[in-house]
Amino acid sequence: QQIQEDLNKQLFDNLVSFLRRSHSGFQEKTTEWTCQMKSREIPTAALVLGNFFKIYFVMHICLKLTQRSKKNILLISSNYCEQYQFQKCIKNLMQKLMGQLMNCYIDVDSLEDEDYAQVSQNRIRCSMSSLINWYESVTKKTDSETPRKKRTSSSRHCQSPPVVVIFKDMESFTTKVLQDFIVISSQHIREFPLVLIFGIATSPMIIHSLLPHSVSSLLCIELFQSLSSKEHLSTIIDKLLLTARFPFKLGEKVLQVLINIFLYHDFSVQNFIKGFQLCIVEHFYSQPLSILCCQLVDAKKRVNSLSHNQCENIRRLPSFRRYVESQASEKQIALLTTDSYLKEIIQKLLEDLHVYHENYILVLRCLHVFTSSLPKYPLGKQIRELHCACLENQVWETEEYESSLQLARMLNKSDLVTMLQQCVEIFVSSSGKEFDKTVEKLKEFLTQFQKLEDAFQERDVSVSSQKELQKKTDLYHLQKTLLELKESRRSKKLTKFEMLRFEVVDCIDSLVRNYLVPADRKTLHEIVYFNTASVLREHLNAAPRIALHTALNNPYWYLKNQALKSDGGSISNKAPDICIVYKLHLECGRLINLVDWLEAFSTVVMAVEGPNADAASSDQVDDVIHARFIRAVSELELLGFIKPSKQKTDHVARLTWGGC
Numbered sequence: 002q003q004i005q006e007d008l009n010k011q012l013f014d015n016l017v018s019f020l021r022r023s024h025s026g027f028q029e030k031t032t033e034w035t036c037q038m039k040s041r042e043i044p045t046a047a048l049v050l051g052n053f054f055k056i057y058f059v060m061h062i063c064l065k066l067t068q069r070s071k072k073n074i075l076l077i078s079s080n081y082c083e084q085y086q087f088q089k090c091i092k093n094l095m096q097k098l099m100g101q102l103m104n105c106y107i108d109v110d111s112l113e114d115e116d117y118a119q120v121s122q123n124r125i126r127c128s129m130s131s132l133i134n135w136y137e138s139v140t141k142k143t144d145s146e147t148p149r150k151k152r153t154s155s156s157r158h159c160q161s162p163p164v165v166v167i168f169k170d171m172e173s174f175t176t177k178v179l180q181d182f183i184v185i186s187s188q189h190i191r192e193f194p195l196v197l198i199f200g201i202a203t204s205p206m207i208i209h210s211l212l213p214h215s216v217s218s219l220l221c222i223e224l225f226q227s228l229s230s231k232e233h234l235s236t237i238i239d240k241l242l243l244t245a246r247f248p249f250k251l252g253e254k255v256l257q258v259l260i261n262i263f264l265y266h267d268f269s270v271q272n273f274i275k276g277f278q279l280c281i282v283e284h285f286y287s288q289p290l291s292i293l294c295c296q297l298v299d300a301k302k303r304v305n306s307l308s309h310n311q312c313e314n315i316r317r318l319p320s321f322r323r324y325v326e327s328q329a330s331e332k333q334i335a336l337l338t339t340d341s342y343l344k345e346i347i348q349k350l351l352e353d354l355h356v357y358h359e360n361y362i363l364v365l366r367c368l369h370v371f372t373s374s375l376p377k378y379p380l381g382k383q384i385r386e387l388h389c390a391c392l393e394n395q396v397w398e399t400e401e402y403e404s405s406l407q408l409a410r411m412l413n414k415s416d417l418v419t420m421l422q423q424c425v426e427i428f429v430s431s432s433g434k435e436f437d438k439t440v441e442k443l444k445e446f447l448t449q450f451q452k453l454e455d456a457f458q459e460r461d462v463s464v465s466s467q468k469e470l471q472k473k474t475d476l477y478h479l480q481k482t483l484l485e486l487k488e489s490r491r492s493k494k495l496t497k498f499e500m501l502r503f504e505v506v507d508c509i510d511s512l513v514r515n516y517l518v519p520a521d522r523k524t525l526h527e528i529v530y531f532n533t534a535s536v537l538r539e540h541l542n543a544a545p546r547i548a549l550h551t552a553l554n555n556p557y558w559y560l561k562n563q564a565l566k567s568d569g570g571s572i573s574n575k576a577p578d579i580c581i582v583y584k585l586h587l588e589c590g591r592l593i594n595l596v597d598w599l600e601a602f603s604t605v606v607m608a609v610e611g612p613n614a615d616a617a618s619s620d621q622v623d624d625v626i627h628a629r630f631i632r633a634v635s636e637l638e639l640l641g642f643i644k645p646s647k648q649k650t651d652h653v654a655r656l657t658w659g660g661c
Contacts, residue, residue, distance in 0.1 A: 004240050012227050016198075019046055019223055023163055023196050042221040043187055044163070045197040047205045049226040075166045094182060098166070099132060129185060133192045136164070163194035171199040172207055180216045187219040230268040231383075234260075237270060238385050241277065243366075245359045248294050249281055250520065252532035253392035260385060262541055276541050284531040289314055293347075294529045297355045301348050312340045315347065315525075324350070324524040350524050356435075357516075357523055363431055364516040365391060367424045371509060374416065375408045391517045397510070409506045417502060418450050424509075439512065446505055453498055549640065553583040574608050578633040581605050586643065592652045593643070595634075602630050 023044035075098060168174060186195050197220070201207060205224055209217055228236075242251060251259070259276045263269065285291045290311065293300045307315075315321055316337060325336050335342045369387050372380040379401040380387050387396075396402050412420075425443050428436040495503070520526050551558050556576055557565040567573040572584045585601050586593055603626050634653070637643055646652045 004237055008228060008233060008236060012225060016046060016048070016225055019044070019225070020163070020165060020196055023194075041187055041190055042219060043183065043190055043195055043197055045199065045220040045222045047199050047201055047208060047222055047224045049201045049205055049224065075164065076169060077166060078169045094178060095128070095132075099135070129189050129193065133189060136193050163196045165196045165198060167198040167200065169200045171201055171211070172203060174211075176211050180212060183212070183216050183219055230263075230270060233270045234263060234273060235383060235385065237274065238388075243362050243384065243388065245355065245362060248296065248300075248355075248529050249284065250358075250530045251277070251280060252520070252530050252534070253389050254534035255280060255531055255537055256385075256392070257389055258534050258537050258542065260389075266542075272541075276537065279540060280531045280537060283533065283536055287533070287536075288527065288531075290318075290528050293351065293525075297352060300351050304344050304347050304351070307340075307344060307347075309340060312343055315343070318525065318527050320521070320524045320526055347525070351528075354523055354525055354529070356433075357518075359431065359433065360435055360516045361391075361518075361520075363427055363436065364512050366427050368509065368513055368517070370420050370423045370427070371409055372405050374420075375405055379405045379408070392520055394519060396517055397514050402513075406506055406510060409509075410502060412502065414450060414453075414498065417505060418447060421447055421450075421505065439508075442508060446501065446508075449501055450498075453501070553580050554587075556580050572605055574605065578602075578606075578629050579636050582630070582633040582637055583642070586637065586655065589655065591655055592646055592649065593655065595651050595653065598634075599627065599630050602626070602633075 077094065077097065168179075171179075183197075186193070199208065205222075208220075208222065212220075241247060242256070259273055259280075262276065263273050284294070288294075292303055295303070316325075325333050328336065336346060365384070365388060368380075369384045372378070372387060373382055373384075380390055380396075390396050390399070390401070421443050425440055425447075428440045428443070520530055521532075556562075556573075557567075562575075564575045565573050567576075572581055576584075581602060582598070585598060585605075589598070603623075606626050606629070634643070638645075638653075642655070642657055643653045644656055646654045
């Protein structure tokens, strides 16, 4: 939430500034024709937030504006106008405005319900003159409370603030209602200063699509646009994952699941954050050693208080077992038998893991500087793509990395110098001294590039060869000249610039091989990394059809009732009616006879009753069973497994096959 507020801070500041300077000449009496024409326009803010314009952001905007300005903030939703007939829409809209204004209050609960509660039980006469009279009474009251000598132009504007009306979902409003409201408000803009805020989820062009020119010309529109969804996601990943401040990390598969859901399903940053929170809950719930997933200082203190069972859990970790196997035999025995020695090693390994994350992030950003501007982006354009590639395997062994190096060896001087300067800034920003020598080496490269003066020596040779090539017109001499050029290029020595460029690329390559080792190769990575992508996929990207089949075919999976346990092909006697009907329908063909289906259902249900059933009420039991069967079949039809058949009235048709 803090990250989102920081991202939208500039947007809110600009919006508040727009509200303050709107109607700045309201108190000034001007007779100039252009000023009079300008004063008839309604200041309008087109707030484009895309799919971020949800209730949370609407509440946030209202609260922010209420804190920084007067409380004349009104929120109008299209749902309110849809509740009434078209002839009454304007009247009810004015009623809503007057009700909110005379209370000067924004009800947060009503925003969540999408309907505003009735403000007053008394009927308020809806007219523009009533609004003007109310506004004049409020401003006169404020004006009388303030001494005249201390009044300035800005204070006068604050004492007579404009009324801000927020149309939450402009695309859903009735066009005629918007047009009439704007025309009426424009005619009284001098007596009743108004500012409109249009909440837009698509494009600013929707204003001109909904409103004709005669109406849109009455608006003085200013555009306010937030960052795109992808930019929001990149910022959140950069602040939460690509930092050493937070010890919790996501594995490659888990991160890929969250990104795929974002890109291919909803483009919702809010859902991405909820998925990230779910990963945190699952990790701390399922991993007993997650108590060490904290800041390094706290983790070292907690290591000293580990019990023997917790030490045994650490010894069972696959990464720690690999570490033990790589040690000498004496150390292996001490690690597996002595808890005190184990705790010392764990503290050292946790510190190494923390240092690994700090170095990994710096080198990852440095590599991203080089690969983000290459043609066709072999390693991806966004840093999250490069991060996933580095987590998956050793990135220097991939074909994409090799092609990136080849393209980097063909960069021009200006691009290369710019990239080196960015890398120096990245390494200098770190607090450690791990990359001091690297920074010195990169700065040395920059000085050598500045001293290069013979970068264009080969241009004259290439130009002269091209002129000679143009003189040869027949095919024989052309082929001969091309072969000579090919041989000369093979034997040609590299220029100083090319040699220096190769050295720069080799330097970056060595950093990648040393510091971008996949996280699953590090010891104790299970403590801070969440890698169970199947659990996350089950919660966030579930398949409803499979879950429905599991619930109907095996109700014990969800109900956990021992009486519902049954063999694979049998039907439990105590299963819910819909489960019995579902299992019976799996044994039928394309068309199902309702009479046979009812008899089979009655047989299974009567087996539940047993021989001790009350025979005296057999007719009543049959009616009850018939009613239960009808209800179960209706529920099955509602779920989409069957439908009525047009061929035979006493049959239904199956809609699913293959057991699900």
